[in-house]
Amino acid sequence: MVQELTIAMPKGRIFQDAAKLLRQAGIELPADFEDSRKLIITAENCSIHFILAKPVDVPTYVEYGVADMGIAGKDVMMEEQRDVYEVLDLGISACHMAVAGLPESKRYPVTYKVATKYPKTAAQYFRQKGEQVEVITLNGSIELAPLVGLADCIVDIVSTGRTLKENGLVETEKISDITSRLIVNPVSYRLKKIEIDQLIGKLTEVVKENTYGMDQKSGSAVLK
Numbered sequence: 001m002v003q004e005l006t007i008a009m010p011k012g013r014i015f016q017d018a019a020k021l022l023r024q025a026g027i028e029l030p031a032d033f034e035d036s037r038k039l040i041i042t043a044e045n046c047s048i049h050f051i052l053a054k055p056v057d058v059p060t061y062v063e064y065g066v067a068d069m070g071i072a073g074k075d076v077m078m079e080e081q082r083d084v085y086e087v088l089d090l091g092i093s094a095c096h097m098a099v100a101g102l103p104e105s106k107r108y109p110v111t112y113k114v115a116t117k118y119p120k121t122a123a124q125y126f127r128q129k130g131e132q133v134e135v136i137t138l139n140g141s142i143e144l145a146p147l148v149g150l151a152d153c154i155v156d157i158v159s160t161g162r163t164l165k166e167n168g169l170v171e172t173e174k175i176s177d178i179t180s181r182l183i184v185n186p187v188s189y190r191l192k193k194i195e196i197d198q199l200i201g202k203l204t205e206v207v208k209e210n211t212y213g214m215d216q217k218s219g220s221a222v223l224k
């Protein structure tokens, strides 16, 4: 008997390229998949259901097993540290995580403040370097923090570099490259191994054959 699969999809930036990969892997998604406001959607030619979640929540759905698999940015994986298997680098939504600040900013240990949407990742990065910092968590417009004196630097995603440039900030350290990953719930992997391995196999082929290019508007690597 073929087992049903549920996949948690990130809404937003990653969504379109992720949908394209799934179609290339032979999954027939409804024509209005990208435009629909529905949060649970079923493929037309196989027993795969999709739940559409906020990107940062995808690993949570997968860890709790309500989704067998999911697609999440490496940045989210590093920050969330969920108990899931990361099985495939999908190569989409490429960007990197970096430290940036005003060109003239100097380091004053003990008082050094870092603003970020990624508090755990930032804290771990500076701890590993043996630098003591105070991490200030923000939810967006991170680049504002050094401009108004809330922080000495930021840890954030850089794609085109346009946001940094237009705000007079410079990248000082690269933390890591980021792409989207295919993730799997460990228990689902045991119970639905055949179906999951089949999908991983198809997506692996698709990823190998794809070429990526820069989308001028989003600044992210997109499928060509």
Ligand SMILES: Nc1ncnc2c1ncn2[C@@H]1O[C@H](COP(=O)(O)OP(=O)(O)OP(=O)(O)O)[C@@H](O)[C@H]1O
Residues within 6 Å of the ligand: 011, 012, 013, 014, 054, 055, 056, 072, 073, 074, 075, 076, 093, 094, 095, 140, 157, 158, 159, 160, 178, 179, 180, 218, 219, 220
């Ligand atoms: N320029 C970029 N800025 C942020 N994330 C990017 C960028 N380029 C690619 N990404 C990837 O896309 C994912 C973020 O997608 P998106 O911006 O839709 O979600 P979000 O951060 O939850 O957005 P928001 O909080 O604005 O709703 C990141 O996890 C990252 O892997």
Ligand SMILES: O=P(O)(O)OC[C@H]1O[C@H](OP(=O)(O)OP(=O)(O)O)[C@H](O)[C@@H]1O
Residues within 6 Å of the ligand: 139, 140, 141, 142, 143, 156, 157, 158, 159, 160, 161, 162, 163, 164, 218, 219
């Ligand atoms: O290098 P760039 O191409 O300019 O992209 C990087 C910017 O994009 C993201 O912000 P987002 O657009 O998600 O807005 P936010 O400030 O609400 O997080 C990220 O946090 C940077 O601010």
